[in-house]
Amino acid sequence: MAKGRPHVFLSARGDLLPRWLEAFPAAIGARIGDRVEADVVPSAAWVRLADEPVAATLEKARRQVGAAVPCIVLADHPNDEEALVAFAAAARGYCNTHAAPELLSRIADVVAQGGLWIGESLMQRLLRATSHLPSPPLSPANPPWESGLTARERQVALAVAAGAANKEIARQFDITERTVKAHVSALLGKLGVRDRLQLALVVNGQRSR
Amino acid sequence: MAKGRPHVFLSARGDLLPRWLEAFPAAIGARIGDRVEADVVPSAAWVRLADEPVAATLEKARRQVGAAVPCIVLADHPNDEEALVAFAAAARGYCNTHAAPELLSRIADVVAQGGLWIGESLMQRLLRATSHLPSPPLSPANPPWESGLTARERQVALAVAAGAANKEIARQFDITERTVKAHVSALLGKLGVRDRLQLALVVNGQRSR
DNA sequence: TGCCGCCTTGTACTTCGGTACAGTTCTCCG
DNA sequence: CGGAGAACTGTACCGAAGTACAAGGCGGCA
Numbered sequence: 419m420a421k422g423r424p425h426v427f428l429s430a431r432g433d434l435l436p437r438w439l440e441a442f443p444a445a446i447g448a449r450i451g452d453r454v455e456a457d458v459v460p461s462a463a464w465v466r467l468a469d470e471p472v473a474a475t476l477e478k479a480r481r482q483v484g485a486a487v488p489c490i491v492l493a494d495h496p497n498d499e500e501a502l503v504a505f506a507a508a509a510r511g512y513c514n515t516h517a518a519p520e521l522l523s524r525i526a527d528v529v530a531q532g533g534l535w536i537g538e539s540l541m542q543r544l545l546r547a548t549s550h551l552p553s554p555p556l557s558p559a560n561p562p563w564e565s566g567l568t569a570r571e572r573q574v575a576l577a578v579a580a581g582a583a584n585k586e587i588a589r590q591f592d593i594t595e596r597t598v599k600a601h602v603s604a605l606l607g608k609l610g611v612r613d614r615l616q617l618a619l620v621v622n623g624q625r626s627r
Numbered sequence: 628m629a630k631g632r633p634h635v636f637l638s639a640r641g642d643l644l645p646r647w648l649e650a651f652p653a654a655i656g657a658r659i660g661d662r663v664e665a666d667v668v669p670s671a672a673w674v675r676l677a678d679e680p681v682a683a684t685l686e687k688a689r690r691q692v693g694a695a696v697p698c699i700v701l702a703d704h705p706n707d708e709e710a711l712v713a714f715a716a717a718a719r720g721y722c723n724t725h726a727a728p729e730l731l732s733r734i735a736d737v738v739a740q741g742g743l744w745i746g747e748s749l750m751q752r753l754l755r756a757t758s759h760l761p762s763p764p765l766s767p768a769n770p771p772w773e774s775g776l777t778a779r780e781r782q783v784a785l786a787v788a789a790g791a792a793n794k795e796i797a798r799q800f801d802i803t804e805r806t807v808k809a810h811v812s813a814l815l816g817k818l819g820v821r822d823r824l825q826l827a828l829v830v831n832g833q834r835s836r
Numbered sequence: 837t838g839c840c841g842c843c844t845t846g847t848a849c850t851t852c853g854g855t856a857c858a859g860t861t862c863t864c865c866g
Numbered sequence: 867c868g869g870a871g872a873a874c875t876g877t878a879c880c881g882a883a884g885t886a887c888a889a890g891g892c893g894g895c896a
Contacts, residue, residue, distance in 0.1 A: 524736055568872065581825040581834060584853070597874050603854065613882085614853075615824045616790040622833055625790060777842060793883070806844055812884065822852085823883075 425526065426460040426487075428479050430468035434515065442519070450478050462529055464522075466492040466515055472500055473507045488529050492517075501536060511535035563620050566608055574601040578614050579621035634735065635669040635696075637688050639677035643724065651728070659687050671735055675701040675724055681709055682716040697738050701726075710745060720744035772829050775817055783810040787823050788830035 425445040427435060435447035446460065450468075465479040472491065479489055490511035491504040501512040510529045513521070525535045564572055570591075577587045584602065588595040602614060611617050611625075619625035634654040636644060644656035655669065659677075674688045681700065688698055699720035700713040710721040719738045722730070734744045773781055779800075786796045793811065797804040811823060820826050820834075828834035 570873065578824075581821075581828050583822075593873085594875055596876065599854065600874075606854080612790075613792075615787075615827055618824055618827065619790050619831075622828075622831065624831055779843065802843085803845060805846065808884065809844075815884080 424460050426463045426483055427466070428463055428482065429466040430470070430475070434466065442522070448482070450475065450482070460487055462510075462526055463487050463489045464492055465489050465509075467494065467500075472503045472509075476504065476507045476509060490525060490529060490535070563609060567605070571601050571605055571608070574598060575605050575617065575621050578602060578605070579618040581618070633669050635672045635692055636675070637672055637691065638675040638701075639679070639684070643675065651731070657691070659684065659691070669696055671719075671738055672696050672698045673701055673731075674698050674718075676703065676709070681712045681718075685713065685716045685718060699734060699738060699744065772818060776814070780810055780814055780817070783807060784814050784826065784830050787811060787814070788827040790827070 425442055427439070427442075427445055427447045428450045429435060429447075430450050435449075439445055439447050450465070460483055463479055463483045465475060467475055476489055476491070480487075483489075488510035490513070491501075491509045492513060492515040493500060494515045496512065496514050504512050511525050513525055513535060517525075529535060563575070567575065573591065574587060577590060582590070584595050584598045587598045591598075602617070605617055606612070606614075609617060609620050611620060616625060634651055636648070636651075636654055636656045637659045638644060638656075639659050644658075648654055648656050659674070669692055672688055672692045674684060676684055685698055685700070689696075692698075697719035699722070700710075700718045701722060701724040702709060703724045705721065705723050713721050720734050722734055722744060726734075738744060772784070776784065782800065783796060786799060791799070793804050793807045796807045800807075811826070814826055815821065815823075818826060818829050820829060825834060
């Protein structure tokens with residue numbers, strides 16, 4: 419829309435393309451895999467999911483329109499997990515396939531502006547996740563737990579925070595259990611905590627130091 | 628804008644209000660703490676942060692405009708941590724105080740649409756955070772850890788999850804360390820985890836069962 | 837009254853976590 | 867070259883965590 423560059427609608431099946439083109443007369447419609455005769459770089463690509471995994475679909479779409487074109491995922495039955503995967507695959511937006519044209523246009527604006535569009539549901543979940551997170555880690559004055567640790571210590575700290583036992587960590591990094599103990603001891607000292615459980619709380623942001 | 632309901636700009640200092648009102652002639656400007664002579668419910672409140680904590684500022688703002696009005700936080704020097712706090716305090720948007728008027732208007736649209744506006748930087752961080760998170764805790768089908776536990780067990784579980792040692796828990800509830808061990812053992816069995824660290828992860832929502 | 841589940845505690849044992857003391861190898865840096 | 871720090875490992879020891887087995891007191895319920 420903005421700058422006059424067209425949108426591209428990509429779908430595995432062609433059945434919805436007419437509807438989209440009706441709502442967006444200036445847009446280009448194509449099937450995923452088809453060649454897009456693009457004399458200009460589209461301003462955005464709308465990618466409708468089919469049965470394939472999100473990441474695979476997005477990858478195909480990017481091959482068609484180029485990596486620089488922001489992709490917005492259209493899901494027939496949106497769900498948060500899928501949305502997360504989409505964003506992890508660098509999608510710029512995620513919404514319902516059957517969203518109202520006005521909403522689609524708004525999303526296009528947001529994305530063109532450099533923002534991301536996620537559903538409210540997903541945002542709520544993200545917020546819930548972050549609110550469980552470290553209240554302290556959120557405080558700017560609180561130094562992050564990583565600071566002052568060596569690379570190995572960081573690795574071990576993460577493993578401990580995930581609930582791994584010393585023996586497991588030893589296997590994971592192919593070192594002796596004794597060495598793991600050495601790293602854990604160093605971590606406890608540096609972070610000023612008593613045992614591995616409190617270490618886990620610090621790393622997971624549930625506890626300040 | 629939409630529906631003709633005005634925006635409200637709230638700021639601790641009044642120095643930027645003129646600029647905003649210039650960009651948004653239809654808006655109402657006020658200082659945080661001042662009375663807003665509102666004959667209609669504003670469509671959104673723009674809250675500029677000063678030196679006070681985000682949460683406190685937002686709370687004040689809500690008292691002025693009402694809890695139902697979506698609040699968008701304006702930060703002179705935006706940073707992700709602050710944005711997270713803002714969203715945890717139920718802000719609907721977070722952006723730079725000096726954002727271009729067109730962007731502000733776009734944000735207003737997004738918020739009016741029921742979406743949230745966050746910066747790309749923050750979104751990237753959230754995604755990184757969620758990818759570290761347990762996929763299961765996000766799944767609604769996962770039963771809460773409390774179910775099937777007795778009252779005492781719940782208490783002990785919370786204490787363990789907070790990083791307390793058996794001896795401390797014993798003191799806290801005025802029972803024997805031996806009894807604490809009994810409860811912890813029962814918890815490990817019921818929740819199907821190996822040790823108290825993993826118990827803590829389950830209780831704190833970092834791990835599925 | 838008798839059964840049952842919860843809370844409680846005891847003794848004894850094994851395993852794991854963590855510390856103390858000691859030492860090697862390697863790399864980086866002045 | 868010599869020093870410093872990081873990574874690694876060994877032996878020995880202590881205390882905490884967790885299990886196994888056992889049992890008494892209490893309140894609800896058929």
